[in-house]
Amino acid sequence: MRNKANSGKSKFSWVQGCWLVVSLLLFCGGIFAVTRHESNLVILANPLGGIMFLTGAINILVCDIKNHDIHGARWLIADGVTALLLSLFPLFNQMVWPIMIPFFFGMWELFSGILKVMDASELKNEKIHCWKAFAVIGWIELMSGTASLIKPFDDLVGFNRVIGIIFLVQSCGFLLKTISYKDLTE
Numbered sequence: 163m164r165n166k167a168n169s170g171k172s173k174f175s176w177v178q179g180c181w182l183v184v185s186l187l188l189f190c191g192g193i194f195a196v197t198r199h200e201s202n203l204v205i206l207a208n209p210l211g212g213i214m215f216l217t218g219a220i221n222i223l224v225c226d227i228k229n230h231d232i233h234g235a236r237w238l239i240a241d242g243v244t245a246l247l248l249s250l251f252p253l254f255n256q257m258v259w260p261i262m263i264p265f266f267f268g269m270w271e272l273f274s275g276i277l278k279v280m281d282a283s284e285l286k287n288e289k290i291h292c293w294k295a296f297a298v299i300g301w302i303e304l305m306s307g308t309a310s311l312i313k314p315f316d317d318l319v320g321f322n323r324v325i326g327i328i329f330l331v332q333s334c335g336f337l338l339k340t341i342s343y344k345d346l347t348e
Contacts, residue, residue, distance in 0.1 A: 175343060177228060181220070181337075182336075182337070184213075184216060184220050185333045185334075185340060187213050187217075188330070188333035192333060193326070193330075194206070194209070195210060195326035199322065203325075204260055206263070206322070206325065207252040207253075207255075207263050208252065208253060210267070210329065211249045211252030211253035211254075212249075214245055215246060215253060218245030218246030219246060220242070222239060222242035224238065225238045225239040232346050233285055233347070234281040237277045237278070237280055240277050241273070241274050241277045244273045244277070245274070248269055248270045248273075249266075261321070267325050267328045267329075268308075268328065269307070270307075270332075271303050271307030271332065272303070272304065272310075274332065275301065276304065277300075278296050278297075278300030279304065282294070282297035292342040296338065296342075299334060303331055303335065306327055306328060307328070310324045
């Protein structure tokens with residue numbers, strides 16, 4: 163009986179577990195950013211940069227191990243490298259001007275959106291079900307990333323809320339990857 167139970171495919175893979183953890187961290191980071199005052203932006207940079215670094219590292223790790231199993235893996239590694247490199251500034255630069263912090267998170271969101279839209283196009287060509295969901299998340303990332311780079315939007319919403327929105331949208335993207343994993347590996 164035990165062999166029969168273990169011989170079937172696992173319902174929840176380690177990749178889904180990693181993406182779910184990252185999604186929860188991004189969600190918590192978004193809530194953390196939204197609930198803080200703008201004067202604390204420099205203090206927010208390190209923990210949020212750490213979450214961003216972790217998202218990039220997880221994407222690179224998943225791509226390295228599952229490269230041949232996941233549709234659109236090259237976009238995943240590009241997203242991972244972008245997140246990892248852009249996270250270095252908020253993580254290690256101690257002389258950060260508060261106005262620059264949303265810029266780096268916005269650039270991450272913008273590049274991530276571009277990569278998701280390109281990935282969705284490839285998934286559509288490969289006739290993978292979830293391509294529309296990836297396209298929607300990608301376009302939302304593109305719009306929120308672009309908006310975060312526009313000063314009037316930052317002034318209207320507030321820098322901390324802009325960063326919070328970016329992290330919440332990224333969280334939705336990782337949750338989508340978690341839910342769609344089986345479609346991405348068929």
